[in-house]
Amino acid sequence: MRKPRTALLLTALSLGLAVRAQVPDTASFGGPDGIDIFEELTPDENPEHARLEISRAAKALGILCDVGDSLAMIPGYDLYCHWNTETIFDREHARAVHDTLCLDLSVTGDDFMMPCPGHLTSPFGPRRGRMHYGLDLKLQTGDPVISAFPGVVRISKYNKSYGHVVVVRHHNGLETLYAHLSKRLVEPGHIVEAGDTLGKGGNTGRSYGSHLHFEVRFLDQPIDPSLIVDVENGTLKAKTFDIHKGTFATMAAAKAQLGARKYHVVRSGDTLSAIARKYRTSVSAICRINGISQRSVLRLGQRVRYN
Numbered sequence: 001m002r003k004p005r006t007a008l009l010l011t012a013l014s015l016g017l018a019v020r021a022q023v024p025d026t027a028s029f030g031g032p033d034g035i036d037i038f039e040e041l042t043p044d045e046n047p048e049h050a051r052l053e054i055s056r057a058a059k060a061l062g063i064l065c066d067v068g069d070s071l072a073m074i075p076g077y078d079l080y081c082h083w084n085t086e087t088i089f090d091r092e093h094a095r096a097v098h099d100t101l102c103l104d105l106s107v108t109g110d111d112f113m114m115p116c117p118g119h120l121t122s123p124f125g126p127r128r129g130r131m132h133y134g135l136d137l138k139l140q141t142g143d144p145v146i147s148a149f150p151g152v153v154r155i156s157k158y159n160k161s162y163g164h165v166v167v168v169r170h171h172n173g174l175e176t177l178y179a180h181l182s183k184r185l186v187e188p189g190h191i192v193e194a195g196d197t198l199g200k201g202g203n204t205g206r207s208y209g210s211h212l213h214f215e216v217r218f219l220d221q222p223i224d225p226s227l228i229v230d231v232e233n234g235t236l237k238a239k240t241f242d243i244h245k246g247t248f249a250t251m252a253a254a255k256a257q258l259g260a261r262k263y264h265v266v267r268s269g270d271t272l273s274a275i276a277r278k279y280r281t282s283v284s285a286i287c288r289i290n291g292i293s294q295r296s297v298l299r300l301g302q303r304v305r306y307n
């Protein structure tokens, strides 16, 4: 893993922060709550253009910085060509991986820590008719949630589904996400080591019961964290991780399988026999594939598989 040259990284980040603090009219740079300089200034994802633009903005504000070096210090900038502090993941622009990339996960031996000590309550993969893109780990509200690897905080915000959520970009290009927090204790641009506290665990967003939803992504594509982490022992499975087309194949297969299944969303007045009639199947077949009994009470909004 390429270790950050902290001073230069700080230059890049203090440029971002300084621009945030000094611009009198945010409308001229865009963004309702401060400026994401790297995103705003890289409209065409061209690093050379971004350097020029950042250099121009910095000059206008009287800030001195070595833009070339600064950009290089944004973790994974060469892979992503952007640093967006608003959009959690950009599914539309998720890029395919054609070659095998070998990522260094640990150089010094203390480059990884489990984000919380709790046991696994729900694995990665299809769940109740939807894809579950992370691991759920048990915790109590208020328990510390820590960064799994060293990196820089890219996202710290509230989201309808994820609740209070933090995303950290790591130096090898991986990103990790920590969701449903009760409190966030970091801001975009903060440099973190493995084990640094990002926030407190909770039950915010689309969550039923306190837990940590933990995701690992590469170029916006989800990876099953248990390919990388031995959850039971709280250790890395290996010091390196190979990323290739096949890394995402299990997910694609699960998604295709999900796509082939069809669901009825329960509305007021629905009964199992009415659903069975509607889709020309039988109550017993519906009960079997959904693992429910004929006397089960249907909830409004429940997804009942019928094929």
Ligand SMILES: [Zn+2]
Binding pocket: 122, 132, 134, 135, 136, 212, 213, 214
């Ligand atoms: Zn989850």
